[in-house]
Amino acid sequence: MNFDSILAVSDFTVNSEHALERAALLAQQHQATLRLAFHTEDRHPYLAHPVARLEQRARQLGRRYNLVVHTVQKICSIDELLEEAKSVDLLVMGPLTHRHWKRFHKGTTLDQAVHGSTCPLLVVRRQAARMYERVLVSIDLSPQSSTLIDIGHRLCQPSQLRLFHAIDTVGETKLRSADASQQAIQSYRVSSRQNAKERLATLVDSLERRDRPVTYDVGHGDPAYSAALQQHATRAELIVVGKRRLSAWERIVTGSVAQRLVKWADGDVLVTPFERFQTT
DSSP states (O other): OOOOEEEEEEOSSHHHHHHHHHHHHHHHHHTOEEEEEEEOSSSSOSSSSHHHHHHHHHHHHHHHHTOOEEEEEEEEOHHHHHHHHTTSSEEEEOOOOOOOGGGGGGOOHHHHHHHHOSSOEEEOOSOOOSOOOEEEEEOOSSTTHHHHHHHHHHHHOOSEEEEEEEEOSHHHHHHHHTTOOHHHHHHHHHHHHHHHHHHHHHHHHHSOOOSSOEEEEEEESOHHHHHHHHHHHHTOSEEEEEEOOOOHHHHHHTOOHHHHHHHHOSSEEEEEEHHHHTTO
16 A cells, blocks of 8 residues: 555644644655645634635645645535545544534544544644654454554554554453353463464564564553553554444444544554455
8 A cells, every 4th residue: 555645634733733744744755645624613613714824834834845735625524524535545633532512422523533534544643753663553463464564664664663462351251250260261361372472473474574673562451452551661653553344333332442542542543444455
């Protein structure tokens, strides 16, 4: 997958400024086309002439990064943003946590973007001081894992690429409910961890040879929470995670791993829809 076109979203907050800077930095690296869009769910935005202000910001970014930066010539709702994103390779935004009363049941703007985007979504929290150097890829050891790793590498060619897999607690919970001994539970946990490490090692060996080695770690528990802790522990600047489409009921009750991770992570998160892999 190549990143030839990027759409960056602004609402003129500090976080969205970080998103615009990151999008411009990535556009420069990939020689990609860059468009900016202003987002609000309010019919009468609090800013006068937001599109004109966005055009001014586009010119500033263009001069700084030697790019031609375009703007979407209208104020975009989340639905319009997602429609615009269908024609690009990457959607970039800050953690937009506004929740409109008319669609309160759908969650925040960020929730809707994570759920609805058909292209990779980069959620930016940190200032874009330099290209990503330390990247963590959260994988579930499914067949799509190698593609997810490749996307993380293609986006930024990091100096450190680390894989992370969290072992769920379903099997352990079943043992506890069956009144298994603590020794049996501990043995199951050790066996699960060893099996995960072996599968990760096999996955790493199957990857195309890279200039720098790929390392891996195994965690235990909720995948989103464990990945957020691992990102903090390894000081990864970016974490890459896949996303499966959920039913309406699943989305309301638990949300996806990606939805939870973008809320808990203290760094940037790249969410890539698994269904996109199946069409490329």
